[in-house]
Amino acid sequence: MTPVMSEGEMLMxxxxxxxxxxxxxxxxxxxxxxxxxxxxxxxxxFISKEPLSLDDLxxxxxxxxxxxxxxxKMLRTLxxxxxxxGLEGRKVFYQADLELKSLMGGVIREKIxxxxxxxxxxxKQMDACNEVNDAHYDERIRKLxxxxxxxGMLLPILQKVLGK
Amino acid sequence: MTPVMSEGEMLMxxxxxxxxxxxxxxxxxxxxxxxxxxxxxxxxxFISKEPLSLDDLxxxxxxxxxxxxxxxKMLRTLxxxxxxxGLEGRKVFYQADLELKSLMGGVIREKIxxxxxxxxxxxKQMDACNEVNDAHYDERIRKLxxxxxxxGMLLPILQKVLGK
DNA sequence: TTTAATGTTCAAATAAAAATGAACTTCACC
DNA sequence: GGTGAAGTTCATTTTTATTTGAACATTAAA
Numbered sequence: 001m002t003p004v005m006s007e008g009e010m011l012m013x014x015x016x017x018x019x020x021x022x023x024x025x026x027x028x029x030x031x032x033x034x035x036x037x038x039x040x041x042x043x044x045x046f047i048s049k050e051p052l053s054l055d056d057l058x059x060x061x062x063x064x065x066x067x068x069x070x071x072x073k074m075l076r077t078l079x080x081x082x083x084x085x086g087l088e089g090r091k092v093f094y095q096a097d098l099e100l101k102s103l104m105g106g107v108i109r110e111k112i113x114x115x116x117x118x119x120x121x122x123x124k125q126m127d128a129c130n131e132v133n134d135a136h137y138d139e140r141i142r143k144l145x146x147x148x149x150x151x152g153m154l155l156p157i158l159q160k161v162l163g164k
Numbered sequence: 165m166t167p168v169m170s171e172g173e174m175l176m177x178x179x180x181x182x183x184x185x186x187x188x189x190x191x192x193x194x195x196x197x198x199x200x201x202x203x204x205x206x207x208x209x210f211i212s213k214e215p216l217s218l219d220d221l222x223x224x225x226x227x228x229x230x231x232x233x234x235x236x237k238m239l240r241t242l243x244x245x246x247x248x249x250g251l252e253g254r255k256v257f258y259q260a261d262l263e264l265k266s267l268m269g270g271v272i273r274e275k276i277x278x279x280x281x282x283x284x285x286x287x288k289q290m291d292a293c294n295e296v297n298d299a300h301y302d303e304r305i306r307k308l309x310x311x312x313x314x315x316g317m318l319l320p321i322l323q324k325v326l327g328k
Numbered sequence: 329t330t331t332a333a334t335g336t337t338c339a340a341a342t343a344a345a346a347a348t349g350a351a352c353t354t355c356a357c358c
Numbered sequence: 359g360g361t362g363a364a365g366t367t368c369a370t371t372t373t374t375a376t377t378t379g380a381a382c383a384t385t386a387a388a
Binding site: 199200201227228229230231234253254 | 350354356
């Protein structure tokens, strides 16, 4: 709305590069099951020279305020962005946490772990359902239990390798 | 079409359990970025007492032949199902490979590795794009390279833990 | 306490992904 | 070669996921 520009805007060179980084993350987060706009927001913050406000992001990405707000909320929940004290009024600025483990760790914590917890329940129910104790079904349910257990063991290892 | 039933059909008990397993895999594969029908097919094969043909699956799941064909194709590509020599005519029967690593390994090989290879290219392009050698951009691109490298290291570890 | 800037929510619109089904290919068997 | 069962392909339809935008909060400053 206002014709006044925020500080960083004019000195920005290399908008090709910034665009590439945005696209890069847009694709990358899709592998993690997150929406494209979340990747674009994260990518924009990742490459930005200074923290950006919601309005900055909405303007740079030409996405709606609602989309931006929701995307930032998700990234905050994942722990992939952090708030920086805004100096002007109560506007909040965001910066990307640059570590792989922030984004990945967030996905593991918020998406994969809950899924595995749910799976544990489901498998228990299956066991209860197999009242006749059919040997074939027994064996398959046991195998499913092993799947889950093994997947559960994987996560700490993953997080360890994701490291610092 | 034909009113004649295939052998296994009548002795099937425990259709609740089978339904639960189908649903379980339908959800699980979504985490891996695969379509629901693929999970349903895999789940059906996973719990089935005998190998099933495309027609069997289409009937049990009430999905279209096209969907079934595409789903089986994907599962074959991933290495999560195998063909069993059909005795009747040239009809093919499928059975699930019951190991976690078949499905996961397939996803890693067919989806994640290609994505990482692509990422390597992209990062190279970014570097080329940063002709002024701006220190800030340099550092971010370097960090992206580290992400990719680390992710690449993760996969063999994953596959090792997925094990036998 | 009003105003205006900032941010959130959610029903509706849009875009993206998946499933359908009819046309087509292939091949075993006659 | 002709027939039909088996399987594939792909343009269209359906379903699901994402984005939008307008109404609604919240609060800093006047």
